[in-house]
Amino acid sequence: xxxxxxxxxxxxxxxxxxxxxxxxxxxxxxxxxxxxxxxxxxxxxxxxxxxxxxxxxxxxxxxxxxxxxxxxxxxxxxxxxxxxxxxxxxxxxxxxxxxxxxxxxxxxxxxx
Amino acid sequence: xxxxxxxxxxxxxxxxxxxxxxxxxxxxxxxxxxxxxxxxxxxxxxxxxxxxxxxxxxxxxxxxxxxxxxxxxxxxxxxxxxxxxxxxxxxxxxxxxxxxxxxxxxxxxxxxxxxx
Numbered sequence: 636x637x638x639x640x641x642x643x644x645x646x647x648x649x650x651x652x653x654x655x656x657x658x659x660x661x662x663x664x665x666x667x668x669x670x671x672x673x674x675x676x677x678x679x680x681x682x683x684x685x686x687x688x689x690x691x692x693x694x695x696x697x698x699x700x701x702x703x704x705x706x707x708x709x710x711x712x713x714x715x716x717x718x719x720x721x722x723x724x725x726x727x728x729x730x731x732x733x734x735x736x737x738x739x740x741x742x743x744x745x746x747x
Numbered sequence: 748x749x750x751x752x753x754x755x756x757x758x759x760x761x762x763x764x765x766x767x768x769x770x771x772x773x774x775x776x777x778x779x780x781x782x783x784x785x786x787x788x789x790x791x792x793x794x795x796x797x798x799x800x801x802x803x804x805x806x807x808x809x810x811x812x813x814x815x816x817x818x819x820x821x822x823x824x825x826x827x828x829x830x831x832x833x834x835x836x837x838x839x840x841x842x843x844x845x846x847x848x849x850x851x852x853x854x855x856x857x858x859x860x861x862x863x
Contacts, residue, residue, distance in 0.1 A: 639789075666850060677751070677838055677854030678790065723789050727850050734780070734803065735850055737789035 639667075639724045639738030647744040654711040656741040658724030659704075665727040667700055668735065669709050672721045681709075681722075714745045749773060751855035753839050759861045760829055767825045768858045772841030779822050780852060781814055782838040790838055796822060797844055829862045836860075 642657045658667070666685045670678040684691045684700045684707070691698045697710040711718055721742050725735040752771045760766050772779045777798050782790035793812065794804045798819035811829075816822040826833055836859050840852035 668850065670854075675857075675859075677856045678840075678852075679854070680851050683851060725789075734792055734795060735852065736792065737782075739787070739789050742787075 639726050639736060641722070641724055641738045641741040643741060644739070645742045645744075647746065648714055650714060650716055650745055650747050652714055654714050654718070654743055654745070656709045656722050656743070658707045658709070658738055660707075660724075660726045660738075661705065662726075663729045664702075665729055667698075667707050667727070668725045669696075669698060669707075670723045670725060670737075672723065672740070674720075678723065711743075714743075716745050716747045719743060719745045751839055751841055751853050753837075753855035753858050755858055756856065757859050757861075759863065761863050762829055762831060764829055765825065765827045766829060766860065767823050768837055768839075768860075769821060769823050770839030770855060771821045772839070773853055776841035776843050776853070777819065778842045778844045779816055780840045780842070781822070781824050782840065784836045784838055784857070793824075826860075829860075831862045834860055834862045 639658050639660045648654050668683045669681045671681055672678045682693045682698050684698050695712045700707045721740040723737050723740045725737045727735050754769045780795040781793040784790045792805050793808050794814050796816040799816050811827045814824045836857045838857045840854045842852045
């Protein structure tokens with residue numbers, strides 16, 4: 636089974652609202668990343684948070700990491716129609732240092 | 748464009764045929780990854796290279812799949828005797844090992860394979 640699991644599977648919000656997506660994982664990690672994928676395209680890296688960090692910001696993105704609960708959240712503030720995409724968390728397990736494992740993703744729709 | 752490029756973007760083939768995809772990574776990147784993605788799922792790891800060495804191959808990858816990275820530059824992924832279950836998006840990504848951000852991967856747009 637995949638290391639990471641995002642929740643919810645799908646999310647629909649109005650433009651201007653905040654969107655929160657969660658990721659849970661199973662084994663200890665070195666770091667956790669979030670990627671975005673627009674329909675039919677490749678993935679784009681958004682943010683990386685290391686296992687010794689608890690929160691990180693990048694523009695309208697805020698990522699938190701709770702290693703005790705093995706979970707992370709991605710918050711997108713003041714959403715825009717252009718944020719419509721699938722969002723994936725990717726974990727770098729301590730047992731497999733050289734590759735990342737992706738979850739099934741959250742599909743976000745931002746309605747103008 | 749100095750990003751990761753994949754060719755072709757789309758491939759339609761008949762069951763039983765062989766197909767080959769190409770990936771050109773970002774030039775200074777020494778790591779190259781192949782993933783398979785089906786609708787509604789995240790990318791599934793297939794294999795990866797550091798320079799020309801293939802370091803890991805997924806147990807999910809059958810003997811019909813083979814990948815090469817001659818001279819540590821571009822890579823090819825070949826699927827022999829394609830089956831309908833091989834229909835998916837095949838993604839390539841590259842990264843720079845040895846950097847602080849070595850796990851950050853840069854993806855190509857993918858090759859969408861349809862097996863009829």
